[in-house]
Amino acid sequence: MDELVQALRDLNEKKVYELVEERIDRGVAAVEIVKACNEGMIAVGEKFSTCEYFISQLIFSSEILKHVMKRLEPLLQGTAGGPSAGKVVIGTVKGDIHDIGKNLVVTLLRGAGFEVVDLGVDVPAERFIAALKETGANILGLSALLNFTYTEMKHVVERVREAGLGDKVKIIIGGAPCNEQVRQFTGADYYAVDAVAGVSMCRQIYG
Amino acid sequence: MAEDKKKLFDERLGRYQAAIALEPTDRIPIATGSNYFAEVYSGNTNQETIYDPDKWLQAELTFCRAFPEVDVLRDNRIWGPLFDAVGLRMYKLPGRDLSPRDQFQFVEAEYMKADEYDQLIRSPIEFLFDRWLPRILGDFEKSGSIRSYMAFLKGGMAQSAMGQIMRNRTMVLESEMGMPQPMAGFFLAPFDVLADGMRGLTGALMDCYRQPEKVIAACDVLVDEMANLALSTADPFKRWPIFVPTHKACFLSPEQFDTLYWPSFKRVMEILIGAGHTIRAYLEGDWSRHWHHMLELPKGRVLCDIDNEGDIFKAKKEIGHHQCLAGGIKDPQFILGTPEEMRRQVKLLCETVGQGGGFIISGGCNFPYTTKPENFRAMIDAVMEYGVYDPAVKPHALPTQAGDIKAFNYPKMVTPWEVKKAELGGVMGNESLIAEPWKRLESMAYVWLWQWVL
Numbered sequence: 001m002d003e004l005v006q007a008l009r010d011l012n013e014k015k016v017y018e019l020v021e022e023r024i025d026r027g028v029a030a031v032e033i034v035k036a037c038n039e040g041m042i043a044v045g046e047k048f049s050t051c052e053y054f055i056s057q058l059i060f061s062s063e064i065l066k067h068v069m070k071r072l073e074p075l076l077q078g079t080a081g082g083p084s085a086g087k088v089v090i091g092t093v094k095g096d097i098h099d100i101g102k103n104l105v106v107t108l109l110r111g112a113g114f115e116v117v118d119l120g121v122d123v124p125a126e127r128f129i130a131a132l133k134e135t136g137a138n139i140l141g142l143s144a145l146l147n148f149t150y151t152e153m154k155h156v157v158e159r160v161r162e163a164g165l166g167d168k169v170k171i172i173i174g175g176a177p178c179n180e181q182v183r184q185f186t187g188a189d190y191y192a193v194d195a196v197a198g199v200s201m202c203r204q205i206y207g
Numbered sequence: 208m209a210e211d212k213k214k215l216f217d218e219r220l221g222r223y224q225a226a227i228a229l230e231p232t233d234r235i236p237i238a239t240g241s242n243y244f245a246e247v248y249s250g251n252t253n254q255e256t257i258y259d260p261d262k263w264l265q266a267e268l269t270f271c272r273a274f275p276e277v278d279v280l281r282d283n284r285i286w287g288p289l290f291d292a293v294g295l296r297m298y299k300l301p302g303r304d305l306s307p308r309d310q311f312q313f314v315e316a317e318y319m320k321a322d323e324y325d326q327l328i329r330s331p332i333e334f335l336f337d338r339w340l341p342r343i344l345g346d347f348e349k350s351g352s353i354r355s356y357m358a359f360l361k362g363g364m365a366q367s368a369m370g371q372i373m374r375n376r377t378m379v380l381e382s383e384m385g386m387p388q389p390m391a392g393f394f395l396a397p398f399d400v401l402a403d404g405m406r407g408l409t410g411a412l413m414d415c416y417r418q419p420e421k422v423i424a425a426c427d428v429l430v431d432e433m434a435n436l437a438l439s440t441a442d443p444f445k446r447w448p449i450f451v452p453t454h455k456a457c458f459l460s461p462e463q464f465d466t467l468y469w470p471s472f473k474r475v476m477e478i479l480i481g482a483g484h485t486i487r488a489y490l491e492g493d494w495s496r497h498w499h500h501m502l503e504l505p506k507g508r509v510l511c512d513i514d515n516e517g518d519i520f521k522a523k524k525e526i527g528h529h530q531c532l533a534g535g536i537k538d539p540q541f542i543l544g545t546p547e548e549m550r551r552q553v554k555l556l557c558e559t560v561g562q563g564g565g566f567i568i569s570g571g572c573n574f575p576y577t578t579k580p581e582n583f584r585a586m587i588d589a590v591m592e593y594g595v596y597d598p599a600v601k602p603h604a605l606p607t608q609a610g611d612i613k614a615f616n617y618p619k620m621v622t623p624w625e626v627k628k629a630e631l632g633g634v635m636g637n638e639s640l641i642a643e644p645w646k647r648l649e650s651m652a653y654v655w656l657w658q659w660v661l
C-alpha cells in the first residue's frame with residue numbers, strides 16, 4: 001500500500017502532511033496526490049464499515065483531508081482534478097440548521113472523487129431544484145437532524161418530481177431521525193444509515 | 208393543594224420513583240423528560256412556549272386534562288427574554304430567528320480557541336469572563352462597556368423573573384393537576400461542556416487527537432463546576448432526578464469514551480448520587496458501546512433514556528437489571544405511524560423491556576412536537592392494557608435520600624464570605640444575618656455564569 005494512503009488510513013496526521021509536502025517537492029502532480037488521498041479515505045470508510053473506526057475517526061480523517069486539499073488547491077488550478085466520480089447536490093432541509101452529518105458526507109464524497117454542490121443548511125426546495133438543473137447532478141442528498149423535517153423532505157421530493165427531474169435524479173435521505181419508514185413517507189429513493197453508506201450508494205448510482 | 212390532587216401527585220411521583228429505583232409498582236410510568244408534544248398540543252406555537260409563559264402553562268393544563276394518565280411534565284425550559292437580555296448567540300429561537308412553529312436550535316461554533324485550554328484549566332472563572340462569555344453573550348461582547356454592564360444587570364433581573372415563572376408553573380401543575388416533574392436541575396458531562404458550547408464537536412475531536420492531555424485536564428477541572436451547577440439547580444427535596452443530556456458521546460470510539468469522556472462524567476455523577484440525588488441521563492445517539500459503564504454506578508440511581516438510534520432490547524439485557532430505562536417508541540412511530548402499529552409496539556415493549564420493572568415508556572429522549580394525537584392516545588391506552596404489573600400496589604413517594612457533599616467546597620463563589628468579611632474588618636452584629644444572603648447571592652450569580660454551558 002502506498003505510504004500516503006496508509007498514513008491517511010491510520011490517521012497519522014503529521015505523516016500525511018509530511019508526505020504531501022515531500023511529494024509536492026518531488027514534483028509529483030497534485031492530481032496524483034489527490035488520488036492517493038481518495039484511496040486513503042476509502043480505506044478509512046472501510047474501517048468504519050467494519051466498526052474498527054467510529055464517527056470521531058471519520059471526522060478526523062475528513063479534517064486531515066480538508067487540510068491537504070487546501071494545500072493542493074493552488075496547484076490544482078488549471079488542471080482537471082482527476083476524473084469525476086459524478087455530481088451530487090446536498091443540503092440540510094428548510095427549518096433545520098444542523099450540519100455536522102451533512103459536512104461529513106460532503107467531505108467523504110469529495111474524498112471519493114465526487115463533485116459536490118453543498119447548499120448549506122435551511123435550504124428550501126426551490127434552491128435544491130435550481131442547483132440540480134444548473135449542475136445536471138444525478139443525486140440529491142437531503143440531510144436532517146430534527147424530526148419535524150419529515151414533511152419538508154417529502155415536500156422537496158415532490159417538488160423535484162414535479163420539476164420533471166424525477167427519472168434522472170435519485171434522492172437519498174439521511175440523518176438521525178431517518179429510517180425506512182421515513183423514506184417511504186417522503187418518497188425518497190434511498191435512506192442512508194450513515195455517512196459511509198451514503199457514499200457507497202452514490203458510487204452504486206453512478207457506477 | 209386539594210386532597211385528591213395531593214394523592215394523585217403522590218401516586219404519580221411514587222410510580223416514577225419506583226421505576227427509577229427498580230422497585231415494584233402498579234404499572235409502567237408514562238414519563239418522558241421533554242414532552243414537546245404537550246407544549247403544542249393545544250395549538251400554541253413554539254414561540255409562545257418560550258415567550259408567553261401564561262399561554263405555555265394554559266397549553267399544558269389542556270394537555271393534562273386530555274391525557275391524565277401521563278405521570279410527569281417538565282418545568283424548567285427556555286425563557287426567551289433572558290436570552291435576549293444578554294444577546295445569547297448559542298441558540299436560534301422560534302419567532303425571533305426561526306419561524307414561530309420551528310423548534311429552538313443550538314448554534315455550534317468555536318467559542319473557545321484550541322490554544323485556550325491552559326487558561327480554562329488554571330482559572331475557569333477567569334476564562335469565562337475573559338474569553339468565553341464575551342463570545343457567547345452578544346451584549347457582553349465589549350467587556351467593560353456600558354452595554355456590557357447593562358447585559359449583566361438585565362440578565363440577573365431576567366433570571367429572577369424566569370425563576371418566578373417556573374415556580375408558578377410548578378405550583379399550578381402540582382396543585383391543579385397533581386403533576387410532578389420528570390427532572391429539575393441540570394449539568395453536562397465535562398467533555399460535552401467542551402464539545403458543545405466551547406470548542407464545538409469538530410474542535411473538540413481534533414483536540415482529542417492533537418492535545419488529549421489538555422482535554423483530560425480541562426474535563427478534570429470541570430468536574431466540580433458541573434457538580435456545583437447540578438446541585439445548585441436540583442430539586443432541594445431530591446424528589447426527581449437531575450438532568451444530563453449527553454450530546455457528544457455517540458461520536459466517540461469506545462477507547463476515546465473510556466479515557467476522555469467517562470472518567471470525569473462518572474465523578475460528577477458520583478458526587479450527585481453521594482449527595483442523595485438521582486440522575487436522568489439522555490443517552491443521545493447510539494450508546495451501545497458505552498452504556499455498560501452505567502453498571503459502575505450505584506444501582507437504581509441513573510435513569511437512562513435510550514435514543515432512537517439505540518436498541519432498548521439490547522440495553523435491557525446489558526444494563527436494565529441495574530439502571531432504569533426509558534424509551535422504546537421511535538420518532539417516526541409518533542409522527543408517521545398508525546395507532547395499531549403503536550399498540551403493537553407498546554405491547555411488545557411491555558412484554559419484554561417492561562418485565563421486572565425499571566422501565567418507563569417514552570420516545571427517544573422526548574415526545575416529538577409533531578406527534579399525531581391518535582398515536583399518543585394509542586400509546587397510553589396500550590400501556591393501561593399491557594403495562595400493568597399489579598393494580599393492588601399503591602405507589603407512594605419515597606422518603607428523601609440522605610447524602611452529603613464532601614468532594615468540594617459547595618456552593619462555589621467568586622468572592623467567599625470570608626474575603627468579604629475581612630474587607631469589612633469584621634461585623635458588629637449577628638454575622639449570619641449578613642453572611643447568609645451574601646453567600647446565597649454569590650452562589651446564585653456563580654451558577655448564572657455557568658448555566659450557559661447548556
